[in-house]
Amino acid sequence: MTDQILDFNQKIIAEFRANGGVVGGMFEGRNILLLTTVGAKSGGRPVRPVPARARGRPGDPGAGGEAAVVR
Incomplete structure (x- = not known):
């Protein structure tokens, strides 16, 4: 994993925590969860910021995508 990815994820996590779970930029308006x-x-x-979506029906996945590990 590159330092660029780790730095990117650390910035998202810091913004998420500082703004009560709201992030901007390319993730503005999207639900993000911090997976530990x-x-x-x-x-x-490790903590990973993961794009999430609301569950529409029982059995639908609540999170999708991949994110790099922040240590």
Whole structure:
């Protein structure tokens, strides 16, 4: 993973947290969630900004897309 991607994601996460879950730029008006996972071996807790959409019907996925890991 490149430093550019990590920097980009860190900026999104900082903006998300500073503005009560609202981000601008290319994500303006879109729902974003911060996905935190726990590494099975490392125990690390990377955070990923993930585009999300409201669930329309039961069984529809609530999040889609991929994002790089922020450590």
